[in-house]
Amino acid sequence: MVSGCVDCGRCALACPTEALSVPGFDITPTTSGMISIDCWRVPPRHSPSGAMRVPCLGGLSTAVLAELTAEAEGRPVALLDRGFCARCQAGGSKHPDAHPAETVIDAIQRLLEDCGVAPTTWPRLVALPLPATRMVKGMGEPLLESRVSRRALFTGQALRTSQPASGPRAAPPAQTTGLGRQRLLAALQRLSAAEQPLPARLFPSLTAGSDCADHGICASACPTGALTGYADDTARGLHFDAAACIACDLCTRLCPEQALTLDGSGETATERTPQRLTRHAIRTCPECGAEHSNPEPVCPACRRDRDFARSAFLAFGRQPPASSPQPDAGEAGS
Amino acid sequence: MAKWGMVIDLDKCTGCQACTTACAMENNRLPGENWQDVLFYHEGTYPNVKLMWFPRPCMHCENPSCVSVCPTKATYKDPDGGFVLMDYNKCIGCKYCQVACPYGVRFYVDEKAVVQPDIRGVFPSETDRQWDPPYKGPQDDPSRGIGIQPHGVVSKCTFCYHKVSKAPKGVADLDEDIPELKEYVPACVRVCAPKARFFGDLDQPNSNVNKMIADKRGVRLKDETGNKPQVYYLSGGATASVPSLRSMSDSDKG
Numbered sequence: 001m002v003s004g005c006v007d008c009g010r011c012a013l014a015c016p017t018e019a020l021s022v023p024g025f026d027i028t029p030t031t032s033g034m035i036s037i038d039c040w041r042v043p044p045r046h047s048p049s050g051a052m053r054v055p056c057l058g059g060l061s062t063a064v065l066a067e068l069t070a071e072a073e074g075r076p077v078a079l080l081d082r083g084f085c086a087r088c089q090a091g092g093s094k095h096p097d098a099h100p101a102e103t104v105i106d107a108i109q110r111l112l113e114d115c116g117v118a119p120t121t122w123p124r125l126v127a128l129p130l131p132a133t134r135m136v137k138g139m140g141e142p143l144l145e146s147r148v149s150r151r152a153l154f155t156g157q158a159l160r161t162s163q164p165a166s167g168p169r170a171a172p173p174a175q176t177t178g179l180g181r182q183r184l185l186a187a188l189q190r191l192s193a194a195e196q197p198l199p200a201r202l203f204p205s206l207t208a209g210s211d212c213a214d215h216g217i218c219a220s221a222c223p224t225g226a227l228t229g230y231a232d233d234t235a236r237g238l239h240f241d242a243a244a245c246i247a248c249d250l251c252t253r254l255c256p257e258q259a260l261t262l263d264g265s266g267e268t269a270t271e272r273t274p275q276r277l278t279r280h281a282i283r284t285c286p287e288c289g290a291e292h293s294n295p296e297p298v299c300p301a302c303r304r305d306r307d308f309a310r311s312a313f314l315a316f317g318r319q320p321p322a323s324s325p326q327p328d329a330g331e332a333g334s
Numbered sequence: 335m336a337k338w339g340m341v342i343d344l345d346k347c348t349g350c351q352a353c354t355t356a357c358a359m360e361n362n363r364l365p366g367e368n369w370q371d372v373l374f375y376h377e378g379t380y381p382n383v384k385l386m387w388f389p390r391p392c393m394h395c396e397n398p399s400c401v402s403v404c405p406t407k408a409t410y411k412d413p414d415g416g417f418v419l420m421d422y423n424k425c426i427g428c429k430y431c432q433v434a435c436p437y438g439v440r441f442y443v444d445e446k447a448v449v450q451p452d453i454r455g456v457f458p459s460e461t462d463r464q465w466d467p468p469y470k471g472p473q474d475d476p477s478r479g480i481g482i483q484p485h486g487v488v489s490k491c492t493f494c495y496h497k498v499s500k501a502p503k504g505v506a507d508l509d510e511d512i513p514e515l516k517e518y519v520p521a522c523v524r525v526c527a528p529k530a531r532f533f534g535d536l537d538q539p540n541s542n543v544n545k546m547i548a549d550k551r552g553v554r555l556k557d558e559t560g561n562k563p564q565v566y567y568l569s570g571g572a573t574a575s576v577p578s579l580r581s582m583s584d585s586d587k588g
Contacts, residue, residue: 286376287374287375287376298375302375304438305373305375305438306373306375308373308388308390308437308438309373309375309386309387309388309390310375311555311556312388312555312567313386313388313569315553315555315556315557315567316344316553316567316569316570
């Protein structure tokens, strides 16, 4: 972290792959009394006894709030609004009209409502104003001048790239993707009445149209691993796990064929267990012998070369031979 | 200053791939990753099938889109001969140029080998180069993209810069039939058995290549992209001499 960081934890909240984590948000509720969450910038002596303290209320995730509600067993969870967020350097001053935790509270309240949890136990903001002069300073200085300039960043990257890689690459860290999502689902399941399914809004519906050409761009871009590619002996395609999907819409936006449709509103019924979304039979390219799953006979590389050569012959005013009485299967598939 | 260009007569090309092989030998290319290729494809469905082919080197454009997009200026237009060259020392392997090239003639070979088994395992390199073939070309100039391709960079046809740039000043055409010039002729041109390829200076009005382009209406591919290739293709006129084109031109007459 650069020295300009104020540990508010909102980067971790926004990160779809959960690659970032900020310490201070793993909190466990007190055993008795009201459950209240306070900000680090409130002096400890002003916090109610037993209050849990986090770096910033805006960094609390729905998973943490759902777990707290489940642990609280009926006691309300109060997020203390001290009224000085607008003057805090942790981004509050950028959005003075809303409390930083408002979006997350809205989301968790909607989910709890869908789960049939009584409104009295929902997490909520509780106003407990404190003069802004009491706000703790020194949670990090906005040392803008010490940040890496854009030019220096790229120059450093270019130098690193030009060096030959030495030694084996370090192993990637253990997989963390989807942990927060699993925690949210588990906590909501505990809160839900027995036998009642979780709200449909948690399981986005993704459908693939017939235009899908099995590029696999969507699967390679999916930040949570909800959409992955599979391959067996005869076919390959996409594998979708609605429970891991966060409806970020990246797959539908990146699809070059615009073949994917996503509905995150919960209105479309969907399978909640992992499913195979598409299936493309593997075939052998008649030109180069490569195995591919293109809808037409030739593989994508040969198709590109063929289209190039065909366009070149067209440049001489020559149409492709029209002598073939049968329709060209390759053309029909493209 | 010369502006070297190539003329390829499609009516003479027989698709023998001698140019491809010569390029692979000259530039120590990995199997299947040749800078110059003859594209083969089929038109129609069985039993009405025609085999078509099309030779495709780098076009060495006057206004190359690969140069425009290169973030590190690793690929550049050589001002002395009009070559489009690569500086392996500057390339960061981002592959923008591969996407930008309308002709598909840029090569990044650090992925799965096209031809199995992977020959890089047979002749492993101890340097940053892709492989260590038993025969290596005597020329090695990473700043111009000549020599065995290193890891993590994109490579491309050099128009045989290491030969052409040594040609005597002021020569209009590099013809492999002239004994004193044949060492300066690009490998693909020199080996072309049906003599479908010609190489010369496009800046000299009297050069043979300029005459052919004018007389036989040379065509630049994908001219609508504004790249202005320095490789011209000839086809048409009388009945095509290439069997694959003959019936097409016959039907054109009708």
